[in-house]
Amino acid sequence: xxxxxxxxxxxxxxxxxxxxxxxxxxxxxxxxxxxxxxxxxxxxxxxxxxxxxxxxxxxxxxxxxxxxxxxxxxxxxxxxxxxxxxxxxxxxxxxxxxxxxxxxxxxxxxxxxxxxxxxxxxxxxxxxxxxxxxxxxxxxxxxxxxxxxxxxxxxxxxxxxxxxxxxxxxxxxxxxxxxxxxxxxxxxxxxxxxxxxxxxxxxxxxxxxxxxxxxxxxxxxxxxxxxxxxxxxxxxxxxxxxxxxxxxxxxxxxxxxxxxxxxxxxxxxxxxxxxxxxxxxxxxxxxxxxxxxxxxxxxxxxxxxxxxxxxxxxxxxxxxxxxxxxxxxxxxxxxxxxxxxxxxxxxxxxxxxxxxxxxxxxxxxxxxxxxxxxxxxxxxxxxxxxxxxxxxxxxxxxxxxxxxxxxxxxxxxxxxxxxxxxxxxxxxxxxxxxxxxxxxxxxxxxxxxxxxxxxxxxxxxxxxxxxxxxxxxxxxxxxxxxxxxxxxxxxxxxxxxxxxxxxxxxxxxxxxxxxxxxxxxxxxxxxxxxxxxxxxxxxxxxxxxxxxxxxxxxxxxxxxxxxxxxxxxxxxxxxxxxxxxxxxxxxxxxxxxxxxxxxxxxxxxxxxx
Amino acid sequence: xxxxxxxxxxxxxxxxxxxxxxxxxxxxxxxxxxxxxxxxxxxxxxxxxxxxxxxxxxxxxxxxxxxxxxxxxxxxxxxxxxxxxxxxxxxxxxxxxxxxxxxxxxxxxxxxxxxxxxxxxxxxxxxxxxxxxxxxxxxxxxxxxxxxxxxxxxxxxxxxxxxxxxxxxxxxxxxxxxxxxxxxxxxxxxxxxxxxxxxxxxxxxxxxxxxxxxxxxxxxxxxxxxxxxxxxxxxxxxxxxxxxxxxxxxxxxxxxxxxxxxxxxxxxxxxxxxxxxxxxxxxxxxxxxxxxxxxxxxxxxxxxxxxxxxxxxxxxxxxxxxxxxxxxxxxxxxx
Numbered sequence: 001x002x003x004x005x006x007x008x009x010x011x012x013x014x015x016x017x018x019x020x021x022x023x024x025x026x027x028x029x030x031x032x033x034x035x036x037x038x039x040x041x042x043x044x045x046x047x048x049x050x051x052x053x054x055x056x057x058x059x060x061x062x063x064x065x066x067x068x069x070x071x072x073x074x075x076x077x078x079x080x081x082x083x084x085x086x087x088x089x090x091x092x093x094x095x096x097x098x099x100x101x102x103x104x105x106x107x108x109x110x111x112x113x114x115x116x117x118x119x120x121x122x123x124x125x126x127x128x129x130x131x132x133x134x135x136x137x138x139x140x141x142x143x144x145x146x147x148x149x150x151x152x153x154x155x156x157x158x159x160x161x162x163x164x165x166x167x168x169x170x171x172x173x174x175x176x177x178x179x180x181x182x183x184x185x186x187x188x189x190x191x192x193x194x195x196x197x198x199x200x201x202x203x204x205x206x207x208x209x210x211x212x213x214x215x216x217x218x219x220x221x222x223x224x225x226x227x228x229x230x231x232x233x234x235x236x237x238x239x240x241x242x243x244x245x246x247x248x249x250x251x252x253x254x255x256x257x258x259x260x261x262x263x264x265x266x267x268x269x270x271x272x273x274x275x276x277x278x279x280x281x282x283x284x285x286x287x288x289x290x291x292x293x294x295x296x297x298x299x300x301x302x303x304x305x306x307x308x309x310x311x312x313x314x315x316x317x318x319x320x321x322x323x324x325x326x327x328x329x330x331x332x333x334x335x336x337x338x339x340x341x342x343x344x345x346x347x348x349x350x351x352x353x354x355x356x357x358x359x360x361x362x363x364x365x366x367x368x369x370x371x372x373x374x375x376x377x378x379x380x381x382x383x384x385x386x387x388x389x390x391x392x393x394x395x396x397x398x399x400x401x402x403x404x405x406x407x408x409x410x411x412x413x414x415x416x417x418x419x420x421x422x423x424x425x426x427x428x429x430x431x432x433x434x435x436x437x438x439x440x441x442x443x444x445x446x447x448x449x450x451x452x453x454x455x456x457x458x459x460x461x462x463x464x465x466x467x468x469x470x471x472x473x474x475x476x477x478x479x480x481x482x483x484x485x486x487x488x489x490x491x492x493x494x495x496x497x498x499x500x501x502x503x504x505x506x507x508x509x510x511x512x513x514x515x516x517x518x519x520x521x522x523x524x525x526x527x528x529x530x531x532x533x534x535x536x537x538x539x540x541x542x543x544x545x546x547x548x549x550x551x552x553x554x555x556x557x558x559x560x561x562x563x564x565x566x567x568x569x570x571x572x573x574x575x576x577x578x579x580x581x582x583x584x585x586x587x588x589x590x591x592x593x594x595x596x597x598x599x600x601x602x603x604x605x606x607x608x609x
Numbered sequence: 610x611x612x613x614x615x616x617x618x619x620x621x622x623x624x625x626x627x628x629x630x631x632x633x634x635x636x637x638x639x640x641x642x643x644x645x646x647x648x649x650x651x652x653x654x655x656x657x658x659x660x661x662x663x664x665x666x667x668x669x670x671x672x673x674x675x676x677x678x679x680x681x682x683x684x685x686x687x688x689x690x691x692x693x694x695x696x697x698x699x700x701x702x703x704x705x706x707x708x709x710x711x712x713x714x715x716x717x718x719x720x721x722x723x724x725x726x727x728x729x730x731x732x733x734x735x736x737x738x739x740x741x742x743x744x745x746x747x748x749x750x751x752x753x754x755x756x757x758x759x760x761x762x763x764x765x766x767x768x769x770x771x772x773x774x775x776x777x778x779x780x781x782x783x784x785x786x787x788x789x790x791x792x793x794x795x796x797x798x799x800x801x802x803x804x805x806x807x808x809x810x811x812x813x814x815x816x817x818x819x820x821x822x823x824x825x826x827x828x829x830x831x832x833x834x835x836x837x838x839x840x841x842x843x844x845x846x847x848x849x850x851x852x853x854x855x856x857x858x859x860x861x862x863x864x865x866x867x868x869x870x871x872x873x874x875x876x877x878x879x880x881x882x883x884x885x886x887x888x889x890x891x892x893x894x895x896x897x898x899x900x901x902x903x904x905x906x907x908x909x910x911x912x913x914x915x916x917x918x919x920x921x922x923x924x925x926x927x928x929x930x931x932x933x934x935x936x937x938x939x940x941x942x943x944x
Binding site for chain 1: 639640641642643645646648649650651652653654655656659660691692693694699702703758761762765766773774775776779780783889890892894898899902904905906907
């Protein structure tokens with residue numbers, strides 16, 4: 001209370017209190033009082049903060065640091081300025097480069113080195129969880145992993161293409177069971193040790209042993225003994241069962257430095273605790289700053305084994321901004337150069353902003369409404385078809401304001417090869433005709449539409465469904481639940497929601513990644529398999545398609561599978577989100593790739609001063 | 610006093626045990642499956658089981674609880690099932706940030722709330738009182754996240770007067786960590802420019818965090834002051850010829866302050882556990898944000914850790930407030 005007073009003047013002290021109360025206070029004295037109070041608070045704040053510090057137990061430093069080097073490249077600039085700047089005109093939409101297999105793919109282990117320049121700030125609302133390659137594999141984490149680690153093959157460009165990275169090539173047997181990879185002899189980890197076949201074997205076996213992260217891709221396909229080092233530069237995978245998309249799956253096996261991991265093991269944890277926020281890879285960037293929950297900075301490794309053939313950033317920072325509007329404003333004011341996970345409205349506002357590029361490409365993210373195929377009204381195929389016909393797809397696309405395109409079946413447009421699929425469009429007459437054949441209908445029923453609390457496009461989807469099905473005499477109860485609680489219900493068909501919207505992003509651009517994830521019986525009960533669809537014929541088609549490298553045969557099988565899925569109206573395929581991260585036009589050569597979180601590949605990106 | 614203190618400290622033990630049991634049971638009654646969430650969208654049942662086993666989630670509930678409590682005493686507060694970071698390490702990282710925010714907010718709330726309350730009481734039903742009422746009712750009614758965004762837009766983005774997020778400018782190297790509070794550590798490091806920047810970053814979040822408590826303190830002080838000012842001893846003091854300032858500050862306010870002191874203690878405790886909205890909007894990495902992120906992924910051990918820590922601090926704060934009663938009012942004795 002020191003320093004605060006009531007504004008009573010010293011010379012007035014003799015006045016009786018009752019008189020003071022009865023009379024008014026002058027505006028001047030009141031303002032002076034307030035100014036004094038505010039000044040006192042300000043001063044007290046500083047003093048208290050100082051004092052508070054001395055009495056607070058000191059906390060030991062906990063922020064992790066990789067000890068990675070900053071990029072003060074002294075490398076020669078043999079091939080400077082060969083990469084296009086990619087700078088887009090102001091106030092443009094979808095003008096970023098979308099060339100297949102980005103420039104980085106063509107620059108295999110070039111000796112050319114261009115020094116990095118500048119630090120770009122990438123704002124995001126999603127924090128990094130666990131970046132251990134054998135554990136974490138969410139969108140944000142995998143985007144970081146691909147900068148810290150290398151893989152045998154890598155997805156680049158849009159449409160995403162699989163290109164050799166640590167490997168120089170591979171041979172696959174006709175039955176897709178034996179895969180042999182030849183490593184680039186120049187490949188080096190960040191500590192200078194070679195990336196050899198033993199490192200690949202160790203990384204693969206570690207992934208299978210930890211049994212988390214992307215280990216599901218190899219379930220029933222590869223066991224620990226199936227991966228062997230043939231020689232220093234050759235590694236061979238012998239699969240337990242044929243797996244045609246195996247090459248795509250290798251893009252999710254990040255190669256770790258065995259020596260570094262073993263140095264940091266604790267109680268035989270295979271380095272899991274340490275790798276959660278450190279790296280041991282051969283990628284182009286090293287961790288420079290790791291301030292958990294606030295800011296991370298990654299510096300270009302000047303000694304990266306593939307070299308730096310084009311202009312690039314010296315480092316990039318990942319700054320957490322948890323509010324979409326804050327991200328947008330920071331991008332508009334050039335306080336950050338890129339921002340992701342923005343709301344539909346903020347994306348729309350950015351499209352009108354000069355100096356900001358808002359790319360928009362069809363992504364691999366299909367938004368569908370899972371219908372429980374095992375219980376309630378939606379167990380009846382006629383009801384499911386009626387719902388698919390009744391849904392107003394255009395209303396949803398209007399709400400998305402150009403950030404989505406119509407779905408043309410279970411597969412997203414970038415990999416949809418089947419041209420004559422008959423997919424659902426809004427038609428209430430057909431919906432009524434389907435309901436007329438249903439035993440469940442009986443003139444109407446009530447059904448729950450469950451969505452995740454806080455997700456506005458899902459709520460809007462529910463309201464559209466409510467309006468449309470209401471026209472058919474069906475009452476839709478739009479219910480919000482926490483994501484944590486929703487996930488818990490998926491594993492039981494008797495609890496799994498009757499209607500539940502969800503985005504399904506693909507691990508790689510192959511039909512197997514989508515169709516097996518959602519429509520194979522073995523996937524029932526997972527997030528993507530929340531429809532609980534079980535069809536032995538479907539399982540057989542999908543198995544056959546995984547077992548051959550003959551692409552024509554695979555396409556034929558996947559076409560049959562898609563037709564069956566649509567005929568069974570397993571889900572309502574509502575839309576396909578468009579991808580692309582908004583950025584300032586000061587960034588050059590920003591390329592979109594829909595795989596691994598659809599986020600930027602900083603190896604290629606430059607920053608104009 | 611000594612015996613009272615010991616008794617209160619001993620009472621903390623059963624309170625904390627009760628709190629831990631309650632939190633543990635409530636956490637585990639939730640239908641959420643943390644292992645399934647951590648395993649990801651396509652994890653197979655055996656992958657989920659691997660995580661469940663690793664974190665002991667496949668054991669009976671009472672075994673899990675006993676193990677958890679035993680580990681607490683050995684300094685192992687568990688680890689996040691999502692990030693695998695040790696909870697204690699995370700708490701040491703995030704708690705000082707929240708304390709810094711809440712301390713600053715309470716200084717604002719107390720520093721402004723008490724004078725405003727006194728003025729409102731002294732000038733009851735006159736324009737200072739009306740202005741005070743408008744502000745306090747507005748502050749109490751405004752959703753803090755909305756008010757925060759409004760201030761960000763006005764003072765940060767439009768006028769450019771204050772930074773709108775974080776604790777320091779992006780890419781600014783933080784001071785050497787001593788207390789974990791950036792402002793304090795900047796001062797300790799003797800870096801005045803860093804201190805100034807940290808102070809600027811603290812202003813908006815601290816102000817938004819303070820408004821609820823500020824409004825309540827103002828109204829509380831006003832109400833209590835009005836009651837006290839009408840009592841005989843105030844008239845006596847005035848009759849003795851004491852100055853108006855001494856009557857109001859030394860006699861009336863001192864008596865009116867005790868209920869507010871309780872309120873301040875409670876507000877401080879609530880703010881420690883309830884700063885999440887402000888922390889989210891201003892990207893302030895505190896324990897509120899940490900707890901909510903944990904709750905969104907059903908990450909039990911961080912939730913337990915935060916609950917116990919905040920509970921512990923709440924109990925200590927209440928004890929401090931109780932002891933302060935005796936300091937402010939000599940009639941109150943503890944035996």
